[in-house]
Amino acid sequence: MIKLSPSILASNMLHLENELKIFTKMNVPYIHIDIMDGLFVPNFSFGTAAVQSLRKATDLVLDVHLMVYDPIKNIKIFCESGADIISFHFEATNNPNKAIDYIKRYGKKACITINPSTMEEAVFPYLDRVDQVLVMGVIPGFGGQGLIPSTLKKLSNLRNYIDKNNYNVDIEIDGGILPENVRSVLDAGANVIVGGSSIYKGYRLEENIKVLYDIFREYEKDESGSHL
Ligand code: DX5
Numbered sequence: 631m632i633k634l635s636p637s638i639l640a641s642n643m644l645h646l647e648n649e650l651k652i653f654t655k656m657n658v659p660y661i662h663i664d665i666m667d668g669l670f671v672p673n674f675s676f677g678t679a680a681v682q683s684l685r686k687a688t689d690l691v692l693d694v695h696l697m698v699y700d701p702i703k704n705i706k707i708f709c710e711s712g713a714d715i716i717s718f719h720f721e722a723t724n725n726p727n728k729a730i731d732y733i734k735r736y737g738k739k740a741c742i743t744i745n746p747s748t749m750e751e752a753v754f755p756y757l758d759r760v761d762q763v764l765v766m767g768v769i770p771g772f773g774g775q776g777l778i779p780s781t782l783k784k785l786s787n788l789r790n791y792i793d794k795n796n797y798n799v800d801i802e803i804d805g806g807i808l809p810e811n812v813r814s815v816l817d818a819g820a821n822v823i824v825g826g827s828s829i830y831k832g833y834r835l836e837e838n839i840k841v842l843y844d845i846f847r848e849y850e851k852d853e854s855g856s857h858l
């Protein structure tokens with residue numbers, strides 16, 4: 631099943647409560663929350679207070695993307711703040727297994743993330759232990775960038791490896807996803823779609839989500855047909 635994860639990095643903070651209502655009404659399953667430390671990426675965004683407030687306000691799955699160095703130090707506070715999925719960057723730690731152990735110790739879903747410059751093979755050894763792998767389609771830190779074309783090959787290599795080994799791992803794509811290219815990332819094997827600018831464009835959230843849902847529906851229809 632294809633899942634949409636709107637990235638509130640693009641949100642209007644003053645209207646977040648109303649945005650949450652729209653996501654709930656539209657049956658959006660995940661909310662993508664970007665955490666930046668100003669070091670791993672040259673920007674700042676949300677912290678634990680934001681995750682805590684969102685946790686109080688919604689039952690939707692909080693998909694927390696840690697763009698921070700030394701994620702192991704920070705996993706506990708984000709788990710306790712109410713995250714459901716914790717994504718850490720492969721590049722930000724020298725001990726991915728320990729990061730996965732920590733996330734699981736708190737009963738949360740573990741996701742390993744790779745930057746555009748990291749080869750997908752680097753995370754193959756961890757795919758039997760995680761719930762999700764996140765592939766960055768852009769250099770992390772900012773919304774509104776264009777999808778890097780080599781991401782597609784990366785997604786399909788991951789999809790093949792996951793399917794070949796019968797792993798139950800979602801593939802999330804983050805960065806540069808638009809209605810014009812979402813089909814190509816689905817074709818390549820992604821099944822969790824992060825949308826920042828595509829969802830907030832013109833601040834027409836409902837309409838933009840509908841556009842993406844129509845594409846998902848169409849894709850799933852074609853997919854089920856192709857197996858007949
Ligand atoms: C970028 C963030 C993304 C960002 C995506 O570093 O991780 O979640 O919000 O924004 P778009 O969809 O605009 O590329």
Ligand code: ZN
Pocket residue numbers: 637662663664695804824
């Ligand atoms: Zn993100």
